[in-house]
Amino acid sequence: MTASRVLVHVLGARPNFVKAAPVIRALAGRGVEQVVVHTGQHYDRAMSEVFFDELGLPEPDVNLGVGSGSHAAQTAALLTGLEDEFIRRSPALVIVYGDVNSTISAALVAAKLHIPVAHVEAGLRSFDMTMPEEVNRRLTDQLSDLCLVTSPEAVGHLAREGVDVDRVHLVGNPMIDTLLANLDKFDTERVRAEHRLPERYVLATMHRPANVDDPDTAAALVGHLHGVADLADVVIPVHPRGRATLLAAGLDDHPRVHVLEPLGYIDFIAAVRGAAAVVTDSGGLQEETTILGVPCLTVRPNTERPITITHGTNRLVTFEELVPAARKALAVDAGGTGGSSPMNDSTPPLWDGQAGPRIADVIMESLVG
Structure with a gap:
């Protein structure tokens, strides 16, 4: 390890923030000096602040403000900005999260500067190299200490x-730590009232390039969402x-x-909690x-999170399967009650709200070793 004892967390997009919160909290409880670098990959208030x-x-501690752009332009800005930060701070460890461009950029810069890297959410694989996220997570894992x-299943992939x-x-899933820690705040009725939501609804999110970048594909998707x-x-x-x-x-x-x-x-997960079903292309x-x-109906041909199918409520669907699958999900939820109580006998292993402390334990041991 380097002489410095500071740990640098690199965060770029909203899923990173949710995963990092319990890790930062657990390390703070151990008296570790930490620096948070926000790359600004997500930059508007609703997606960031x-x-x-x-x-x-x-x-x-710093916001690089890289903003949006092509993969090449965004990654180039990230490499330059992160290199300056790492040289200036000489951290003992760089901690990265998930599979966004900020993650692979930080791992690459740290590796070239001989700074150890910890990758939270390592080993997930969709086996679809047309997904930018798949490229990012595979390369990040190769660079991570x-x-x-x-x-x-991620252990086997690695x-x-x-x-x-x-x-x-x-170590388990720190995103679930955050979910369980905030359960009392997810007030569906308040969110319904504030955002004028109907009593019974399907919540949808769509942002994957394969679904929304091409106008013809987006139009086909919209047609099925209308269905x-x-x-x-x-x-x-x-x-x-x-x-x-x-x-x-x-x-x-x-x-x-x-x-x-x-x-x-808080408002988003409250809305999810009250939904009769979710239609998404999101990972988290x-x-x-x-x-x-x-x-959950995931409009993708694959998922890097198959445990959500074997241990959860998730199902992969094509555009053409979306409406029939939604009809079936809505029939099951005919009472309009939305989700059931969190946690059950089939909950994935170690998704128990204690991933943050386990991650902190591994990191502290690595600093001593």
């Missing part, structure tokens, strides 16, 4: 890729990525489609619905 406020995260794994077993640690809206109201907080394309395709033309601005963490939402007991 509000998460720091709601999750009790410390204000970022600590691969902190959320689910058992072993098959030649990652030394001593680098791999099954879901024929069955029940659809509430869709629209991510900045794809917003223009989806609206141009007529997303809000259906009278039972309710288009919202992005929501903060597959995990959150698993714990909340809300039927």
Whole structure:
């Protein structure tokens, strides 16, 4: 390890903030000096600042403000900005989260500066190299000294890729730590009233490039979402990525489609908790619905989180399967009660709200070793 004892967390997008909060809290309880670098990959308040406020995260020590752009332009800005920060701070460890461009950029810069890297959520695989996230997570794992794994199948993926077993640690899912710690705040009735949501609804989120970047694909998706809206109201907080394309395709033309601005963490999960079903292409939402007991229809051909299918409520669907699958989910939830109580006998192993402390233990041991 380097002489410095400071740990640097690199956060870039809203899923990173949710995963980092319990890790930062657990390390703070051990008296560790920590620095939070916000890359600004997500930069508007609803996608960024509000998460720091709601999750009790410390204000970022620096915001690189890289903003949006092509993968090349964004990654180039990240490499330059992060290199300056790491040289200036000379951290003992860089901690990265998930699979966004900020994650691979930080891992690459740290590796070239001979700074150890810990990757929270290592080993997840969709086996679809057309997904930018798959490229990012595979390369990040190869560069990481600590691969902190959320689910058992990820251990096998890393072993098959030649990652030394001593680098791999099954710790559980810190995103679930955050969910369970905030259960009392997810007030569905308040969110219904504040955002004028119907009593019974399907909540949708769509942002994957494969679904929203191409106008023809987006138009086909919108047509099937309208088919879901024929069955029940659809509430869709629209991510900045794809917003223009989806609206141009007529997303809000259906009278039972309710288009919202992005929501903060508390309001969003409260809305998820009260939904009759969720339609998404998100990764993290597959995990959150698993714990909340809300039927989840993932509009993708694959998932890097298969444990949400074997232990949860998730199902992969094509565009053509979406409406029939929604009809079935809505029939099961005919009472309009939304999700069931969190946690059950089939909850994935170590998704118990204690991943943050386990991650902190692994990190502290690595600093001593």
